[in-house]
Amino acid sequence: MSARTGEGVAELLRVIEDRLPEPDVELTVVVPYDRGDLVSSLHDAGSVETVDYVEDGTRLRVRVFQRQVAELDPYVVTPVAS
Structure with missing residues (x-):
């Protein structure tokens, strides 16, 4: 590796x-929604795969x-069986 080139x-x-x-x-x-700090930390320290906005907050x-x-x-939410 070359730092110069x-x-x-x-x-x-x-x-x-x-x-x-x-x-x-x-x-x-x-x-x-009032825990935007937590959503931000998930983006910074985790891997966010999907984001949806629902009545109760950011899913x-x-x-x-x-x-x-x-x-x-x-x-944490439990997925609803379909």
């Missing part, structure tokens, strides 16, 4: 990305790290 930087970034941990817990949550299907589950527990 940039040769190898793309490969280094790919290797780093491959080694970073990924969120492994999938949840569906409805976060009240998100997310992948998060285990350490985030306790904070989200009050907002």
